[in-house]
Amino acid sequence: MSNSNVTVCVRFRPLSHKERKGNDKVCFNKLDSESFVFKDERDEDVIFSFDKVFYDDSEQSDVYNFLAVPIVADAVNGINGTIITYGQTGAGKTYSMEGPSILHCNELKTGLVQRVLNGLFECLKTSANITTWTVKLSMVEIYLEKVRDLLDLSKDNLQIKESKSQGIFISGATEISIMNGSDALERLSEGIANRAVGETQMNLASSRSHCLYIFSVQHESTPDERVRAGKIILVDLAGSEKVEKTGAEGRVLDEAKTINKSLSALGNVINALTTAKPNHVPYRDSKLTRILQDSLGGSSRAALLCCCSPSWSNSPESLSTIRFGTRTKLIKTLPKPIPTEVYSAKKPSPYSHDQDDLHDGTLSKADSIQSEASYPSLDSCDHDYLRERLLSKLRLSLKEEDVDLLEELFVQEGIIFDPDKVVLDIDSACHDAASQQIAFLVEAVGELSETVQELTDENETLRHQLEVAQEIAARAQCAAAERSGGSLFGFVPAAVLRLVGFVPD
Numbered sequence: 150m151s152n153s154n155v156t157v158c159v160r161f162r163p164l165s166h167k168e169r170k171g172n173d174k175v176c177f178n179k180l181d182s183e184s185f186v187f188k189d190e191r192d193e194d195v196i197f198s199f200d201k202v203f204y205d206d207s208e209q210s211d212v213y214n215f216l217a218v219p220i221v222a223d224a225v226n227g228i229n230g231t232i233i234t235y236g237q238t239g240a241g242k243t244y245s246m247e248g249p250s251i252l253h254c255n256e257l258k259t260g261l262v263q264r265v266l267n268g269l270f271e272c273l274k275t276s277a278n279i280t281t282w283t284v285k286l287s288m289v290e291i292y293l294e295k296v297r298d299l300l301d302l303s304k305d306n307l308q309i310k311e312s313k314s315q316g317i318f319i320s321g322a323t324e325i326s327i328m329n330g331s332d333a334l335e336r337l338s339e340g341i342a343n344r345a346v347g348e349t350q351m352n353l354a355s356s357r358s359h360c361l362y363i364f365s366v367q368h369e370s371t372p373d374e375r376v377r378a379g380k381i382i383l384v385d386l387a388g389s390e391k392v393e394k395t396g397a398e399g400r401v402l403d404e405a406k407t408i409n410k411s412l413s414a415l416g417n418v419i420n421a422l423t424t425a426k427p428n429h430v431p432y433r434d435s436k437l438t439r440i441l442q443d444s445l446g447g448s449s450r451a452a453l454l455c456c457c458s459p460s461w462s463n464s465p466e467s468l469s470t471i472r473f474g475t476r477t478k479l480i481k482t483l484p485k486p487i488p489t490e491v492y493s494a495k496k497p498s499p500y501s502h503d504q505d506d507l508h509d510g511t512l513s514k515a516d517s518i519q520s521e522a523s524y525p526s527l528d529s530c531d532h533d534y535l536r537e538r539l540l541s542k543l544r545l546s547l548k549e550e551d552v553d554l555l556e557e558l559f560v561q562e563g564i565i566f567d568p569d570k571v572v573l574d575i576d577s578a579c580h581d582a583a584s585q586q587i588a589f590l591v592e593a594v595g596e597l598s599e600t601v602q603e604l605t606d607e608n609e610t611l612r613h614q615l616e617v618a619q620e621i622a623a624r625a626q627c628a629a630a631e632r633s634g635g636s637l638f639g640f641v642p643a644a645v646l647r648l649v650g651f652v653p654d
């Protein structure tokens with residue numbers, strides 16, 4: 150189970166008809182409901198573990214029950230929550246969110262959006278303590294860093310604001326009060342029809358915007374008659390595929406770059422939140438993270454569903470999605486290597502179409518269980534070696550004192566010395582450490598720029614006052630020369646004298 154307020158899961162969709170027809174192979178090997186084996190960038194088998202892994206036989210209700218039910222219950226208790234689907238185009242993000250259709254699909258295939266709405270109304274209507282309640286919905290998309298109202302397309306550049314009473318909110322976004330799930334779905338289906346789609350060579354109908362469904366709940370309950378407010382934001386992210394793969398140019402290239410930037414910002418925020426004592430969470434790095442600010446951090450709950458294609462031909466993109474998941478939850482999901490002697494064992498994979506085909510490196514269930522049981526327990530020499538490798542790699546790009554600080558942090562976090570949490574993926578750990586350092590520096594630069602701006606403004610005001618004073622002094626000198634008697638500043642208005650700090654008797 151999750152050890153923080155962020156739950157990270159992976160979902161592999163079934164092979165599509167086209168993939169089956171093309172004899173595409175499956176790129177992972179199931180171990181259990183929390184882990185699977187996947188080839189990494191160096192073509193080595195690695196076990197990845199998450200809070201839960203949903204395989205091709207999982208039901209939509211399994212995903213809802215694990216990821217969303219706690220978030221729905223919390224929202225009714227005034228705690229904000231977020232559910233995010235991440236992955237390349239065609240990996241199953243929208244299917245997980247909406248099912249095949251938001252309005253017309255059978256109970257089995259109904260997606261998270263409909264289930265969350267039904268869950269919310271169920272909680273509100275059946276709670277004996279709740280006396281009055283309201284549920285409001287908004288639906289926006291973020292496209293090229295602009296927030297567009299999907300319920301009113303004339304509002305195409307909404308601003309994100311923050312207030313004490315409302316927290317983070319999208320100023321001017323259409324909010325519709327809803328009384329039941331079917332009312333809500335009617336309105337949401339209008340929003341879905343408005344969702345911007347871009348054309349890429351990969352998928353002509355691939356979504357190039359992030360789509361956000363926002364449900365705000367407010368209710369009064371007995372006996373304290375307190376009003377509680379909570380919100381749930383469901384986010385169907387734009388496809389995470391690499392730009393090169395889509396062969397994009399011009400506007401589509403801009404889309405891809407903006408998407409990559411906001412997805413990195415999201416990763417950095419979740420990563421910072423899963424650190425024991427984050428000193429900086431970079432919410433302001435993108436519109437997406439800014440909107441999610443009070444639904445991701447603090448006491449709120451978040452769930453990330455990393456959607457993957459199961460096919461061998463998409464394995465680099467799936468690995469990238471899996472890596473995103475592991476980076477966002479480093480402590481829980483450190484990949485563990487499989488001992489050499491185990492993955493060299495030649496047994497057929499139950500997922501392979503060709504029983505003799507072992508060059509894909511996947512392991513049979515029996516092998517995998519053996520691999521878990523026979524993990525080498527790392528002795529202190531291994532730890533020292535790994536620690537030194539990690540630190541020397543960090544020294545290449547960071548200052549000595551920063552490396553010392555990071556070392557201290559890693560020890561505090563139990564990353565370096567705890568045998569269960571040893572960082573074996575040095576590259577990934579270095580990348581994360583460097584990202585945090587960069588985020589910290591970016592914030593420092595931001596603060597410095599603000600200070601420079603304030604000083605420049607103050608300087609400008611003083612310069613202006615000095616000019617006025619010089620002008621007055623010059624005119625006073627002339628007047629004094631002309632008139633021998635009378636008040637020196639008799640001709641200067643008192644207000645001007647006060648402005649320059651002179652108080653006449």
Ligand SMILES: Nc1ncnc2c1ncn2[C@@H]1O[C@H](COP(=O)(O)OP(=O)(O)OP(=O)(O)O)[C@@H](O)[C@H]1O
Nearest residue numbers: 162163237238239240241242243244354355356388
């Ligand atoms: N778990 C699943 N079970 C059955 N079919 C699925 C599942 N997941 C996805 N699919 C099917 O795979 C196809 C692609 O899925 P989907 O449209 O959800 O991808 P996506 O990640 O949202 O892509 P995009 O970024 O382009 O919106 C769809 O035809 C969908 O019905």
